[in-house]
Amino acid sequence: MTRLAKIIAASAAAAVGFTGVAVGVQASPVIVERVVDGDTIEVRILDKTVRVRLLNIDAPETRDSGQPTECLGPEASEFLENRLPVGTRVDLQYDKERYDKYGRTLAGVFESGSLVNAEIAAAGLGAPLLFEPNDRFYSEVLAAAEQAEAKRVGAYAPEVDCTLPSQIRAAAAALVASDVGDDGWSENQHLLAVGAINDDIHRASLLRAELASEESAGEASVNAFYSDDQRRDWLAELDAGIAAGRAQQADHQLAAAEIREAERMAAEKAEAERIAAEKAEAERIAAEKAEAERIAAEKAEAERIAAEKAEAERIAKAKVKQTVTEKPSNVSSVYYANCTAARKAGAAPVRRGDPGYGKHLDRDNDGIGCER
Incomplete structure (x- = not known):
């Protein structure tokens, strides 16, 4: 069984027992022609196709509705397709305002005496939605949503990754669990960690903005599944995660700066040692050269003196010999x-x-x- 099938099966099992009284139902037969999305269907009344928007329930959007696909949007559509196959006969019950600004018929949809609007909420695939003055089915849909939350199905299921609680938990956990590194990390590793944490902070900040926007505007969306208290708790959780992430970024940046400074100092020391070694070597070579030149000069001087002495002796001997042998x-x-x-x-x-x-x-x- 696929993940989608498991969600649908669990949701369908939860969505039973909503037997609202369908007073004032349509006199003519109402036959389902098509499921548009998780809260909208098209029905045949006599020879006319009518688009019906289910009252007091808001399911996640899908591409077929012309809106970006939201979390559990395909699952909500599939749930309604399974619940109301083409050809199913349904009964429609209306409230104070019968049409919305798009011209859709607003109604409670009953099948076999069960309010399908509430079944969607009980499956955790739609949020209670109140647009005054239409509130006729709101209390039953709200009770069904509370039942879904208690059973942790659909949008309340912890294993569904795309839901807001799962995204918030994952974002906050990623920030808290960010790797702080160790003494063996390089400057580049710390800077990469700063970038990774920045990505986590960005994701958490987007979730926070979404929460804050939903809380202030009160717009209907998938986030309408959750109460204001839950949103405030999640805002606090995200704020704590973002603060922890920024503190870890600061630690990584400090560690990177310390490594960079240590490497700079080590490079300066190595350069100073290299210069000192080159200077010492140059001085050694100069000293050796000077010593060699001194020795050579001394040798040359000794040789010169010896040569002069030998020459003087030769001249002296020649003079003696001349004195002895030559006659005036x-x-x-x-x-x-x-x-x-x-x-x-x-x-x-x-x-x-x-x-x-x-x-x-x-x-x-x-x-x-x-x-x-």
Whole structure:
């Protein structure tokens, strides 16, 4: 059995026993030709088709009525189609005003002595509706609606998601149960939560506006199923949910801001550390370069000094060698190997400047060689 069939079956079981007295009924047979929607039918009276709007009951709209489909609108239409199949004979009973501004006939519809208007209310598929001065069936329809509420059928059934109570409960519960996140959430997760809660607040605000509008205007709609006290309770429930949602939004926004600030500070710290590391590395490289240059300079200086020293030594040695081996151009070629040779030659003592004078002959370097 489908969900729709279950609702219709439960509603039909609830809608029994409304046996209003059909006084002043239509003399000619009234035959159902078509169900327009949950509270409107077309009947054949003699050779004329008449559209009948059931008095003191307001069922949810369907597309067939030219209005946007409301919650339980299709179910209400199906209930009436099952209750009054084409060809069913009905009796019509009228009130003070027989026609509405659309030209529809206003009547209580009886089938087998039962007031169908009240049966719709007992099924939870229509709300009591009072448009003065027509109040003839209102009390019976109101009692039937109270019976439906007690039995929790139709619009009062908790399992029907599209009804106003279900939507209000779902909207308020969604706001109260919004995920507050944890320490592991990212900034983006908190911001996504803010957006999700904003959607829930928007939905709750739309429901609240609908409730407030219905309460102030008193218009007939599916919300007419519920009392003013219920609406005030639901307004308070939605207000509490919206307040809780906004508080959670503030918490998420604060958490996102704290994460963003922490990330900014961490990024600044990381950047400062990077700059400090680069500076330290540059200083290290500069110090190493300076040290290498110092060592190289010291080495070069040492090498230069060593080279100069070696050159000086070379020059000194060359001079000594020249002094020893070269003979001045004005010096005689006489040479005495020793003082003995000088004495034999009769040249001793040999003075500096004399032919054959040499340092090897002048041991005491007094300028006179072989003086003894």
